[in-house]
Amino acid sequence: MVTAAFGEKFHGRHVILGAMRFFNTEGPVRPNKHYAIAPLTRVDVDDLLGLIQAERYFVLHAPRQTGKTSALLALRDLLNEAGEVLCVYANFEVGQAMRENVEQALRAPLDELASRAFAAGDGFLDDA
Numbered sequence: 001m002v003t004a005a006f007g008e009k010f011h012g013r014h015v016i017l018g019a020m021r022f023f024n025t026e027g028p029v030r031p032n033k034h035y036a037i038a039p040l041t042r043v044d045v046d047d048l049l050g051l052i053q054a055e056r057y058f059v060l061h062a063p064r065q066t067g068k069t070s071a072l073l074a075l076r077d078l079l080n081e082a083g084e085v086l087c088v089y090a091n092f093e094v095g096q097a098m099r100e101n102v103e104q105a106l107r108a109p110l111d112e113l114a115s116r117a118f119a120a121g122d123g124f125l126d127d128a
Helices: 045-053 068-082 092-098 102-119
Strands: 008-011 014-017
Touching: 045 068, 092 102
Parallel strands: none
Antiparallel strands: 008 014
């Protein structure tokens, strides 16, 4: 098998078009599918790790489509690989659809967070 430009793979006389990478314009960037800059090269990882170790808050603020979500997902993976903490990513926009019902609007993000934590192997709900 020989790989050519743009992801074509030659199998004998047949050409199979592989998944070509492209420039993504919405949602998280997946480097295996999209052209991308390594997400943690645009933030000061040492500063972030220092804030996390000191149990301090930080804000990741930037314009739309500049890699905030990709940076957070990469930071989550970095923290989980170190094994000292369990880090999950949860999108709290789920509560927006329920803004007329305050109890549901508050409950939905908490359910999302608990679901992600449980899926990642956190047993904190076992003590409840």
